[in-house]
Every structure is written in structure tokens, then in C-alpha cells.
Amino acid sequence: MLLELNGITKKYGDFTANDHINFSLNEQEIHAIVGENGAGKTTLMRMLYGMEKPTSGEIVVSGKKQNIESPNDAIALGIGMVHQHFMLFPPFTIAENVVFHNEPKKGWRYDRKKAADEVAQLAAKFGMNIDPLQIAGDAPVGIQQRVEILKVLYQGADVIILDEPTAVLTPIEVKDLLASLRELVRMGKSIILITHKLNEVMEVSDRVTVLRDGKVTGTLSTKETNPEELSSLMVGRELKANPLPEQETGSEVLSVTNIRMKDKDTEKKLLDNVTFQVHHGEIVGIAGVSGNGQSELIQAITGLAPIENGSVRLNGTDLSNKTVKQIRDAGLSHIPEDRYLWGAAKEANLIDNMMMTDYIKPNFQKSGVLKLKAIRKYVADSLKKFNVKATSIDASAQYLSGGNLQKLIAAREIQKNTPFLLAAEPTRGVDIGAMEFIHQQLIEKRNNGDAVLLISSELSEVLALSDRILVMYEGKIAGEFDRNNASEEKLSILMAGGNN
Template sequence: MLLELKDITKKYGDFKANDQVSFSLNKQEIHAIVGENGAGKTTLMRMLYGMEKPTSGDIFINGKKQNIDNPNIAIELGIGMVHQHFMLFPPFTIAENVVFHHEPKKGWRYDRKKAADEVAQLAEKFGMKINPLDIAGDAPVGIQQRVEILKVLYQGADVIILDEPTAVLTPLEVKELLVSLRELVKMGKSIILITHKLNEVMEIADRVTVLRDGKVTGTLTTKDTNPEELSRLMVGRELKNNPLPSIEKGNEILSIKNIEMTSKKSGKTLLDDVTLQVRQGEIVGIAGVSGNGQSELIQAITGLAPVNKGSVTLNGADMTNRSVKQIRDQGLSHIPEDRYLWGAAKEANLVDNMMMTDYAKPAFQKAGVLKLKEIRRYVAESVKKFNVKTTSIDTSAQFLSGGNLQKLIAAREIQKNTPFLLAAEPTRGVDIGAMEFIHEQLIEKRNNGDAVLLISSELSEILALSDRVFVMYEGKIVGEFDHQNASEEKLSILMAGGNNE
């Protein structure tokens, strides 16, 4: 046995993040840890990596008890961690990021050429395609993740902890990552994989440990279990199946006609003659590999970027190139694709984040004076309804897990009860229980006669929720399907630039 955690407990005051958790990892094994947001997965691994200290319990490496006080000790013991939110220096090259703190020297000076050569050789050894001289901040997310993995490999890690590594990756990048993980295992590495995605667990993990409310509810060999059993262990119940009921569609709420957008920097066409509509009582899905115009479409609808041509009509009014506030006031709510960049003020507390576009409503203010008691009651009820795990609504948003922050943003936008909701990656990084709940809320909004535009990189989500599906490729709409005729195979072909003829 390569490493073992025995009866690990971590307390914050009276709250137990981990409660008598035991876990082991064998050499050249991929061991997945799954559980709902706040189940204690990341806290457990932060203790193994020396970022937190256990309240009680022991850690053994190769049978020897270890006191891992800080990450430097973990690194010396051959343990590396790739965090959910990358820790790169965007202006640095890939090579500079990889060798940071361990720079090769020529005399007393940093040897740039040697650093680039060593990183290139390391990447080739483990089958990771990168250019060590590229600027890290300009690289796609999938490449940035490879850089993070190369960092821990460069430090000599034999055990690699990956915290939600596929949360921000496209389907193609996910496939490439899983291939890389298999190569790492072949080369003698051992991997701990924290994830919400059970299909990935079943595809790549040897064993899986399930956590619920800080406790282990099961450790299973993957070949002897299935997603349904893992789901039950994660949430403590059977998941519901929520089919789309047939309802009559109403008037057009969103109408996009022939919009075009070009890049100011390069002049490249980002949106090319895009036309689509969303009516009352329907969810319209947009499928496509990330980077094919979905982000630009979101910006055009929400007022975050101007279009060069065409029109955007919302709730009967021309909103083309109007301000964000004007568009919001016309009946738009928006779950953004990047919860940190667009969706939240990280240093503000949960109350401020929840109320940032609602503070002026009569229910929450009178003559410009905020009704603080009503506001706090509303936020507390929303946090409870959407199961946002936090010690207090006064907690800064930066201390929420990614999945819990996503639930807070979804609560804020869905509960606005606007006639139109733009839901971009609404379940990114959330656990299966929260995903089920958010899906229920989207379907309920649709059933109440509102309109939803769903943009998601998860094909299963698009197929499950959409009355109609549009496929985007290179800034164009290249296909449209109704719910009955859409399939993963048909959508995948068009997403890759093929055709279904």
C-alpha cells in the first residue's frame, strides 16, 4: 500500500468536515473520491497535501507515519496536488510556470533554454503536447491543466491529487486528460481523482470512495459497482427521473435574427448570421464544443459585447446593443458560464452576492432604505432551498466551494422569475444531487410558461432538458433538432464539423 489515511477527523468549531475517514491508495492505481458539494473531499486531500492539519487521525506513506505540516513536506514525500482553480502566472511562459521555485541555473542565473528543454522532454515522456515557450495565459484551459500536472511531475511527485480536473474542460479536453492519466499510471504514477462525474469514474478509476456529510459511505472496486449505486451512496436516496412534460408553446420571448460579431483585435468573424428563437414554455439548448461562438452569443444577448449586424429582441422590445441594465430590466436573468469572472464578487458575502441585482426591488427597499431584515430572511431561505452549504450567510463567497457558489448564483437568477433565463453551464462543478435540483428548477420555469436558453458543454444535459436543440460550429448555427429527434450521435457529428447526410 502506497499511502493510507486512518480515522481522519477535521473539525472547524463544532462542525466536522471529515469524520473518522479512512482511505488508501495503491501503487499505479487511480482511486476516485466522489461526493456531493461540501461532503469533505477537498478538505481530506488538503490535509494529505499539508494545507490543513487533521484534528485527529494518522497519515502513513509506505507504511511510515508522517506529520505533513505544509505542502513542502508533501512534495518531499512525493505528493503533488493540482487544484480546481489553476495557480499559474498568466504572463509567464509554460516552462517558467512549470519550473517555478525549482529553476535550473547556469552559474547563478536562470537558464531559460535548459528550462524549456527539460519541460519539453518531460511533456514528451508523459505524452502531453505543449509548447514550453507559449504564454500560459494565452493557452486554452486544457493546456493550462497540463501545465499544472507538469508542475507536480517536475517536482518529482509519485502521487498526484487532481481536484475536479474536468470541471472546466470541453468534452474533447476531457478525453485527452483521461488518456494522459492512463499514461501517467503506466509510467508508475498513482492518482487520486476528486470528481462529481460518475461516467469518468467508471471509465478510468480502479476504486472509488464515496463521502457523504464528511463520512465514508462506501469504498468499492469500480468494476463491481455502477453509477446508480454510487449515486445512492452519494445522496442517500434514489435520484428522480424528470421527463419533459408536453405543454403548449406561447409567444416568442427571445428572437435573434442574422446577428454577426467580429473580433476587434483580429477582425475574425465570431458570430456568422446567427438566427434563433425561444418561446414561452420551452427550453432551447445550444450544443457545441467550447470556443465555437457560444460565449459570444451570450455576450450579444446580455449586452456584454456589441454585434455588428442583426437584431436581438427580448420580450417584444429591440435590445440590440443595449446596456446590461436595460436588458436585465426588460426581463432577462442570467446564470453566467464563468461563476468567478461574471457571476460573483468573491470578496463580498453571500447576502451581497445574492442581492446584487435585486436590492432596488420594492420588497427589499423603501425610499432608498434597504429592508435588511427582509433581505437576510430571503437570502437565508434561498440558501436553504438550494442547499448551499455554508456556516453563515455573512461568509465571503470566496470561501464557498465552486459547486456551492454555482448553486448560490443559480438561486439568485432562477428566483428572479423573469420571462427569460439564459442558463450558461448552469450545473458546472455541482454534484449530482444539486444537478438534479437545478434541472427541476429549469423545467419548472419552463412549465410555468417562461423561456429558457440553455448553453451547456454537457450533451446529456442538453438532451435531457431541451425542447429544441441548435448546434453551433465556428460561429454558425449548423443544425436544429426537436427533442424527439436529437441524439448524442447526431449532435456530436455536427459539433465536430461533419454532417448527418
Template sequence: MDKVIEMKEITKVFPGTTANDNVDFTLLKSETHVLLGENGAGKTTLMNVLYGLYQPEKGQIFVRGKEVKITNPNDAIKLGIGMVHQHFMLVHNFTVAENIVLGMEPKKGVKLDINKAIKDVEELAKKYGFNIDPNAVIEDIGVGQQQKVEILKALYRGAEILILDEPTAVLTPQEIEELGIIIENLKAEGKSVILITHKLKEVMSMSDRVTIIRRGKVTGIVNTKDTSIDELAELMVGRKVNLIVEKKESKLRGEVLKIENLHANDNRDLPAINGINLSINGGEILGIAGVDGNGQTEFLEVLTGLRKPQNGKISLNGKDIFGKTPREIVDSGVGHIPEDRHKRGLILKYSLFENSILGMQHKAPFSKNTVIDYKKVREFAQKIIKEFDVRTPNDEVHASALSGGNQQKLIVAREISKNPDLLIAAQPTRGVDVGAIEFIHKRLVAERDAGKAVLLVSFELDEVLALSDRIAVMYDGKIVGILDRKDADEQKLGILMAGGSLDEKEVSKVE
């Protein structure tokens, strides 16, 4: 088969770390090739070199057999290389069509020919089987649709080689299936796809070959049909990984959180939470399953003080926290691993030691009379960075310099270190590699075994099933059923997630 990309001995160095150390990578025509590795292994860095965002210290790049110098993304685009980044780069108040043609707009005189733009986008979407409205405004569509816009944007610019960085990190199971179909359609057109991902099931279902990178070096190149999830996990982290969550029988320790008839509106002031009744005990993990957009985000925002509820009751250890501020809720004993780590979990321009005490900066031992004791802060930061294996040169680097998984581990470390009575974990392993997933899962189970109440909200059904003692399903802003874990499976949860119903004997509680 033809080599469309060949990267030889690529080396990229940042202060304090060698991100790529003599890396070789080859992409063939009409194949899907996965770059697999731990967070911070150097996968995205390698692709940023290919896309012209970084310049390597040494190495060669060949496109279709010809050596090239890619000094910026425009060079890459001219060579037929497109990249969809993990965090989308769209103008939120522009339409789908306006975003796709941005920078290459069809003109009528000196003005944008919006009718032609819409027609071009419709034809392109139809060609690749994308169901998307070119007139929709980006801020009004879900992340799955936004990802399609990014892919269409690359294809509009003539991409024959498409790099997808963590493409399933923010997608529902249904959207992941759609993405798999899209990738097959692209390959059928003769295009080649590079996937950066941590999700081993998707590696097995979507790829033809896999290159594994660990700490900047290639540790293996395998044909997908000749490998297994266990082998890939071991190549990825350098040791055997236990992919099964081990936990003892739960020992309940009394009610921690009680929610009664909770109602709240969304950003458009329309009902988003429609009468939720729920309780969580110490010593258990209660999982919330559901398709994205059924009120989970608004529900968590109410529980953490980020959204004002309309009415209802919320009590923590018998104390009323309904409508309290985020600080009051944190101080009452709630830890929060947010679903959007950049928006809610970190201040990216702050150092790791500053981020390590967010939510605790006003309390002893970190502060006295509004003066922060930076010695105590640094000691604390270094302790949790070591305990939670946050990969960083030091605690002074900005949070923005960490890989997504290491950012997530820092947030998990901080929230667990608050010793909360209730730990709210929203998408706790989104965009995180298999080694870090194993670690985070163990820490959540340890919190549960220590008698804490854990509320887990995840779009990963495997994760909900693996961790939960009970599973509540949200649909249209309501809890439509609660199942004991021993009675739950993907089929039953899928029926409830789609708005269907089960036999009353199969559901321990229906609202």
C-alpha cells in the same frame, strides 16, 4: 499491492462544521482512486490535509508505510505528492515552460536558463504524451491545455502521487477522453492518482476503487468493477437519485427572444459571432451544443450586455435590447446563470445575503432611495437558501467559504427568484454533484413548464440531450444546424460540432 498513502481517523473542524469526521483513506500503487461525494462532503478538505494546506485536529498520515507530518505543500512535494486544484494556479502572462519550472528553475549563473527549461518541458511532455507548446502564453491557451500545464508542473517536481480536484469540470468531451489516456499513462509509469469528481460516468471509466464521503464521514469503499452508477449515486446522497430528467411535452407560449444576423468580435477584435439567427419561445428549453471556443462565450456576453455587438438585432418580448447595458437587460426580464461563477456570478468576499440580491440591489423591496433594507435582504436570502438547499452554517459566511456546488445553487436560486421571462443557463451544473444536478435540472424544467424561455449552453452533451426541446449547434461562430430533440443523438450532434453536415431532412433548420 503496496499502500502508498494511508490516512487514519482524519478529523478536520471549521467553525460551525466538521468537514472530516474520523475519515480513513488508502491509496495503492498504480491505481486511480476516486473520492466521491456531494458538494461540501469534505473531499477537497481531506486532500488539502494530505497536501499540507490544512492541519487536522487529529489523525495520522502514512506515506509508503512511514508516518509523516505534512505541515505545508513543500513537505508534500518532497514526499512526491502533487495537487492540481479545481481553479488553476498559473501565472497568465508567463509561458507554459515558465509556469512549469517556476520555483525550480534551471539556472545559467543567476538567470533562468530558458532554453534548458523549454527542453526539459518538451521531454517531459513527450514522455507522457502531452501535445503542448512550451512557448505558448497561458492566457492564449484553452482550459484543457492549462490543466495539462498544471499536471506537468506537478510531474516536473517529482510527483509520484497526483491529486486531481474536479479535473473534468471545465473540459470538453474530447479533452476528458485525453485526460483518461493521460491517467492510464501515469499508472503505467507506476504513479498513483486520486480523482475528486462528481461525474459518475467518469468514475466508472477512469477509476479502480471509489471512496464515498457524505457529510464528512466515509459511507462506502467499493471496487469500481463491482458497482454501478445507481449504487454510487445512492451511496453519495443517501437516497435513490433519479438520473433521468422527467419532463412533459412542451407547451409553447409565443416568441420571447429573437436574434437576427448577430455579429460580434472577440477580445482581439476578430470575428467571434458570424451572423446568428435564432428564436426561443416561452415554454421551451433551447440547448446550444458545441465544442468550447466556437463563440458560445461571446454570444452569451452579447445577450447579457457584457460585450458590445457589431451589428444585428436582439429583441425580448418584442422590445429592442440590442447593445443595452447589463442592468437594462436584467431589468427587461433576463436571468443569467454565468459559465464562470467566480468571475461573473458571485462576489466571493461578500456574504451570502449580499450575494443573494446581486442585480436586484437597486430595486424594491431591497432598496429605497439608494438605502438598502438589510432586514428584507436577510429574509430573502434565508428563504432561497432553504428552498434551494444551499448547504451553509448561516447567511453571513462569505461566498468563498461554500463548496463549488453550493455556490452554484445560490446563483441558480437568485436568478430564478428574479422571475425572468428568459433564463440563460450557461454550464449550469459545472462542478456540481449528482444530487445537486438532479435538483438544478428539475428547476430548469419547472421554469420551462411555467412558460419561461430557457437558453441552455452546456459542453455536457448528456445534459443538452436530457433537457432540451430543440438543440442548436454552434461551430465557428455560427448556428450550423437546429434539431428537434426527438431527431437528435450524440452522433448527429458530434458531426455538426466538428463542422460536418447532415442530410437536410435530419436538420430542422440550417443557417
């Protein structure tokens, strides 16, 4: 046994985050830890990495009880952690990021060439294709993920903890990462994988431990379980299917006509004569590999970036190149694809994040004076409805897990009850229970006669929720399907640039 956690308990006042948890890791094993947001997964691993101190219990590494006081202690024991939110210096090169704090020297000076050579050799050894001289901030997210893994490998880690490593990756990047994990194990490493994506658990792990409300509900051999059993252990009940009932669509809500957008520096076409409509009572899904114009389309519709040509109309009103406020006031709500960049103010509290754009409504203010009691009740009720786990509504948003922040943003935007909702990656980083709930909310909105534009990198999500599906490739609409003749195979062909 490479390491064991025995009876680990972590309390924060009266709140118990981890309750007498037992966990073990074998050599050259991938052991997945799954559970809903707030189940205690990350807290448990932060204790193994020395970022938190257990209230009780013991950590045993290679047969010896260890007192891990800090990440330095963990690293000395060969334990490294790749955090959910990358900890890179964007202006530094990849090599500079990897060797930081362990820089090779030539005399008393930093040896840049040796650093680049060492990082290139390390990457090649583990089958990772990177350029050590590339600026980290310019690298795609999938490459940045590899840099984080290379950092812990450079420190000599034999145990690698990965906290939700695929939360921000595209399907192709996920596939590459999982292949890298298998290569790491083949080369002698052992991996703890924190995730909520059961398909990834089934594909790459050897064992899986399920947490619910801070307790272990099961540890199973992956070969002897299935996603349905794991789901039930995670949420404590059987998940319900969300059927999409047939219904007549109404009049046009969103009309996008021949919009074009190009890169200012390269003149490359980012959107090329994109045209489509969304009607009352329907969900239109957009599928595509990340980087094929989806982000630019979102920004064009919501006013976050100017369009060069064409029009965006909402309920007949031309909103092309209008301000974000003008577009929102016209009846648009928006779950953004990046919850940190566009969706939240991390340092503000949950009240301020929940009330963005709503504080001026008559329910919440009179003559410019905020109705604080009504606001606090609304926020508390919303967080309860969407099961956002937080210590207090006065807490800063930066202390929420990524999944809980996503649920807060979804709650804020869905509850605006606008005629049109643009839902971009609405369930990115959330657990299966929350995913089920958010899907149900989107379907209810559609069933109530509103219009939803769903943009998601999860094909299963697009197929499950959409009445019609559009595929984007290189800034164009490459094809359209209704839900009855769409399939993952047909969509994938168009997403890769093929013909269907």
C-alpha cells in the same frame, strides 16, 4: 500499500468536515473520491497535502507514519496536488510556471533554455503536447490543466491529487486529460481523483470511495459497481428522473435575427448571421464544442459585448447593444458560463452576491433604505432551498466551493422569476444531487410558461432538458432538432463540422 489515511477527523469548532475517514492508495492506481459539494472531499486531500492539520487520525506513507505540516513536507514525500482553481502566473511562459521555485541555473543566472528543454522532455515523456515557450495566460484551459500536472511532476511527485480536474474543461479536453491520467499510471504514478462526474469515475478509476456529510459511505472496486449505486451512496436516496412533459409553446419571447460579431484584431467572424427564437413554455438547448461562438452569443444577448449587425429582441423590444441593466430590466436573468469572471464578486459576502440587481426591489428597500431583516431572511431561505453549504451568509464568496458558488448563482437568477432565463453551463462543477435540483428548477420555469435558453457543453444535459436543440459550429447554427428526433450521434456529427 502506498499511503493510508486512518481515522482522519477534521473539526472546525462544532462543525465536523471529516469524521473518522479511512482511505488508502495502491501503487499505479487511480482511486476516485466522489461526493456532493461539501461532503469533505477537498478538506481530506488538503490534509494529505499539508494545507490543513487533522484534528485526529494518522497519515501513513510507504509504511511510515508521517506528520505533514505543509505542502513542502508533502512534496518531499512525493505527494503533489493540482488544485481546482489553477495557480499559474498568466504572464509567465509555461516553462517558467513549471520550474518556478526549482529553476535550473547557469552559474547564478536562470537558464531559460535549459528550463524549456527540461519541460519539453518531461511533457514528451508523459505524452503531453505543450509548447514550453507559450505564455500560460494565452493557452487554452486544457493546456493550463496539463501545466499544473507538469508542475507536480517536475517536483518529483509519485502521488498526484487532482481536485475536480474536469470542472472547466470541454468534452474533448476531458477525453485528453483522462488519456493523460492513464499514461501517468502506466509510467508508474498513482492518482487520487476528486470528482463528481460518475462517467469519468467509471471510465478511468480502479477504486472509488464515496463521502457523504464527511463520512465514508462505501469504498468499491469500480469494476463491481455502477453509476446508480454510486449515486445512491452519494445522496442517500435514489435520484428521480425529471420528465419533460409535452406542452404547447406560446408566443415568441427571445428573437435573435442575423446577428454578426467579429474579432477586432483578426476580423475573424465569431458570429455569422445567427438566427433563432425561444418561445414561452420551452427550453431551447444549444450544443457545440467550446469555442464555436457560444460565449459570443451569450455576450451579445446579455449586453456584455457589442454586435456588429442584426438584432436581439425580448418580448418585442429591441435590446441590441443596450446596457446590461437595460436588458435585465426588460426581463432577462442570466446564469453565466464563468461563475468567477461574470457571476460573482468573490470578496463580497453571500448577501451581496445573492442580492445583486435585487436590492432595489420594493421588498428589500424603501426610499433607498435597505430592509436588512427582509434581505437576510431571503438570502438564508434561498441558500437553504438550493442547499448552498456555507458557514454564514456573512462569509465571503471566495470561501465557497465552486459547486456551492454555482448553486448560489443559480438560486439568484432562477428566483428572479423573469420571463426569460439564459442558463449557460448551469450545472458546471456541481454534484449530482444539486444537478438534479437545478434541472428540476429549469423544467418548472419552462412548465410555468417562461422561456429558457440553455447553453451547455454537456450533451446529456442538452438532450435531457431541451424541447428543441440547435448546434453551433464556427459561429453558425449548423442544424436544429426537436427532442423527439435528436440523438447524441446526430448532434456530435454536426458539432464536429459534418453533415447530418
